[in-house]
Amino acid sequence: MSVRATIIDGPLPPAPAPPPVGDETGALLVFEGLVRRSEDGRPLAALDYEAYEPMATRQLTELARLILSRHALLAIEVTHSRGRVPVGAPSLRVVITAAHRAEALAAMGEYIDLLKRDVPIWKKPVWSA
Amino acid sequence: MRVKVLLFGPEAAATGRRELMVDLDPGATCAALKQALGRAEPALLPFLESGRIALNSNFADPADPVTPDDEVALIGMVSGG
Numbered sequence: 168m169s170v171r172a173t174i175i176d177g178p179l180p181p182a183p184a185p186p187p188v189g190d191e192t193g194a195l196l197v198f199e200g201l202v203r204r205s206e207d208g209r210p211l212a213a214l215d216y217e218a219y220e221p222m223a224t225r226q227l228t229e230l231a232r233l234i235l236s237r238h239a240l241l242a243i244e245v246t247h248s249r250g251r252v253p254v255g256a257p258s259l260r261v262v263i264t265a266a267h268r269a270e271a272l273a274a275m276g277e278y279i280d281l282l283k284r285d286v287p288i289w290k291k292p293v294w295s296a
Numbered sequence: 297m298r299v300k301v302l303l304f305g306p307e308a309a310a311t312g313r314r315e316l317m318v319d320l321d322p323g324a325t326c327a328a329l330k331q332a333l334g335r336a337e338p339a340l341l342p343f344l345e346s347g348r349i350a351l352n353s354n355f356a357d358p359a360d361p362v363t364p365d366d367e368v369a370l371i372g373m374v375s376g377g
Binding site: 200216217218219221222223225247259279282283284285286287288289290291 | 304305306309350354369376
């Protein structure tokens with residue numbers, strides 16, 4: 168079982184190749200959160216993300232450990248942006264491997280809900296001119 | 297004791313500040329700290345009910361004491377993800 172959480176500057180790079188499939192792996196689930204084109208009806212150019220470190224990485228990690236254990240996952244890896252991320256680019260990636268799809272799907276939803284409640288990261292809109 | 301409280305996101309924007317110094321009695325709790333924040337900076341009042349205090353990068357309970365050596369942050373509504 169493995170957990171990894173990282174905060175990087177700027178938009179996330181393309182998703183890496185999937186991890187090697189273990190004997191028990193039956194599900195690999197990838198979620199990417201993208202910066203939308205508009206917010207509250209106004210066109211966006213980007214979002215600026217601010218993170219309170221080291222608490223943000225610690226919370227991403229501890230929540231991942233909680234979800235890994237609660238749903239008996241095989242692995243969970245989280246990457247979140249800090250700084251400016253342009254429209255259309257990913258600012259969050261969560262990769263879950265599990266034995267079955269049921270626990271992977273349930274875990275993904277719960278983890279993102281917890282992230283949005285408990286991780287000290289804030290976004291600020293950069294409006295299009 | 298004098299305590300520095302870090303501000304982020306909407307709270308930093310509302311006050312125009314990234315940190316705020318607050319005077320507390322020795323042994324004051326996080327609940328008392330929130331009240332002191334509101335007195336020191338009224339612009340924080342709308343954020344305090346839902347805001348949480350973090351001590352040394354961990355969310356604290358309202359009854360937890362604040363010490364002069366703690367790194368203290370006011371964590372309001374977050375918006376990551």
